[in-house]
Amino acid sequence: MIETIARQTGAAFQLKKGDRLRVIDPQGEQVSDMVLFNADDKREKLSSGKTLDFEETILITQGHHLWSNRSHKMMAILEDTNGRNDFLLAPCSPETFQIMYKNPEYHPSCFENLHTNLAQFGIAPDDIPTAFNLFMNVQFAPDGKLSVEPPLSKAGDYVLLEAKMNLIVCLTACSAEQSNNYSFKPIQYEIIPANS
Amino acid sequence: MIETIARQTGAAFQLKKGDRLRVIDPQGEQVSDMVLFNADDKREKLSSGKTLDFEETILITQGHHLWSNRSHKMMAILEDTNGRNDFLLAPCSPETFQIMYKNPEYHPSCFENLHTNLAQFGIAPDDIPTAFNLFMNVQFAPDGKLSVEPPLSKAGDYVLLEAKMNLIVCLTACSAEQSNNYSFKPIQYEIIPANS
Numbered sequence: 001m002i003e004t005i006a007r008q009t010g011a012a013f014q015l016k017k018g019d020r021l022r023v024i025d026p027q028g029e030q031v032s033d034m035v036l037f038n039a040d041d042k043r044e045k046l047s048s049g050k051t052l053d054f055e056e057t058i059l060i061t062q063g064h065h066l067w068s069n070r071s072h073k074m075m076a077i078l079e080d081t082n083g084r085n086d087f088l089l090a091p092c093s094p095e096t097f098q099i100m101y102k103n104p105e106y107h108p109s110c111f112e113n114l115h116t117n118l119a120q121f122g123i124a125p126d127d128i129p130t131a132f133n134l135f136m137n138v139q140f141a142p143d144g145k146l147s148v149e150p151p152l153s154k155a156g157d158y159v160l161l162e163a164k165m166n167l168i169v170c171l172t173a174c175s176a177e178q179s180n181n182y183s184f185k186p187i188q189y190e191i192i193p194a195n196s
Numbered sequence: 197m198i199e200t201i202a203r204q205t206g207a208a209f210q211l212k213k214g215d216r217l218r219v220i221d222p223q224g225e226q227v228s229d230m231v232l233f234n235a236d237d238k239r240e241k242l243s244s245g246k247t248l249d250f251e252e253t254i255l256i257t258q259g260h261h262l263w264s265n266r267s268h269k270m271m272a273i274l275e276d277t278n279g280r281n282d283f284l285l286a287p288c289s290p291e292t293f294q295i296m297y298k299n300p301e302y303h304p305s306c307f308e309n310l311h312t313n314l315a316q317f318g319i320a321p322d323d324i325p326t327a328f329n330l331f332m333n334v335q336f337a338p339d340g341k342l343s344v345e346p347p348l349s350k351a352g353d354y355v356l357l358e359a360k361m362n363l364i365v366c367l368t369a370c371s372a373e374q375s376n377n378y379s380f381k382p383i384q385y386e387i388i389p390a391n392s
Binding site for chain 2: 043044047048049050052053054056057058059069070071088089090091093095096099100126128129130131140142143144145146147
């Protein structure tokens with residue numbers, strides 16, 4: 001069954017080892033931030049530093065794994081029809097909009113949508129790591145300069161992942177204007193049980 | 197007073213807001229991994245994702261700040277005589293040598309040197325974030341591929357930082373062969389108090 005995450009919201013759920021997760025960009029140009037925790041010991045979680053180290057690349061896509069802070073494989077990326085994701089930048093947070101975008105008003109954010117959805121699992125805001133940002137198009141120049149460009153994803157693009165341990169997963173439909181070409185859209189996901 | 201961190205070891209200490217820290221590569225071609233915690237609330241710590249996001253570059257050097265998971269400035273980089281540091285790759289750990297270098301034997305690592313030195317402050321291995329790797333020369337290709345190259349630092353190169361909050365700091369003299377051009381050397385540091 002395909003679930004829908006409404007624009008500028010999030011969802012958290014569990015996967016068993018061997019379950020597959022399809023994250024879909026139904027309309028195109030929409031980012032989804034994802035964080036992972038070991039469901040059996042929540043102190044083990046997704047690590048950008050460990051993933052970039054073991055995979056030896058900035059650009060994580062089909063054929064790579066997402067690794068934990070304890071050097072374990074958390075997920076395998078089986079398919080990636082778009083092929084561009086980001087694992088450099090932190091989830092957008094209230095401070096992102098205040099500091100980078102000079103917006104002092106309330107603004108929905110991935111960080112808020114991650115920690116409010118993860119509270120049911122006893123995970124606090126300070127526990128949230130740098131997310132794996134599906135469909136996010138962060139370009140890097142030879143001098144290191146980073147720029148957030150419109151996603152390259154088209155309607156229906158998806159990333160298919162397989163859980164390599166029991167997981168708590170949280171996904172968002174990202175809330176940052178620049179990351180989503182200034183239009184907020186839903187994200188969809190489908191859980192495919194291991195024994196199906 | 198200049199303190200010396202012996203080859204393949206580490207040291208942890210506190211800084212008051214306004215104190216400056218000079219990290220020196222006394223012989224050249226030696227990496228030092230650094231992690232930071234808010235001394236008044238250790239749940240606040242260094243964040244690579246937040247730093248790359250706010251500074252909008254992969255290459256963090258003089259003129260940049262190191263940011264926390266709570267979007268606060270932890271340190272300002274006042275001077276950087278070498279100018280090449282890494283903030284992508286996790287500290288080398290026992291698993292780095294087992295998985296990447298196929299070495300099943302015991303091997304000293306930055307991760308071990310970080311958590312053993314931080315234990316006195318009540319900081320556990322799982323609390324250690326991706327480190328800011330001073331003098332580390334990680335090159336990235338346009339296709340994202342990462343390679344660990346010999347440091348560009350010469351004997352006496354240093355990075356001068358200023359604490360923007362009360363900090364617990366841990367530094368290592370890195371233990372990974374490839375990161376240090378296959379020769380392990382000491383790292384030195386000097387604390388310059390705020391009112392000196």
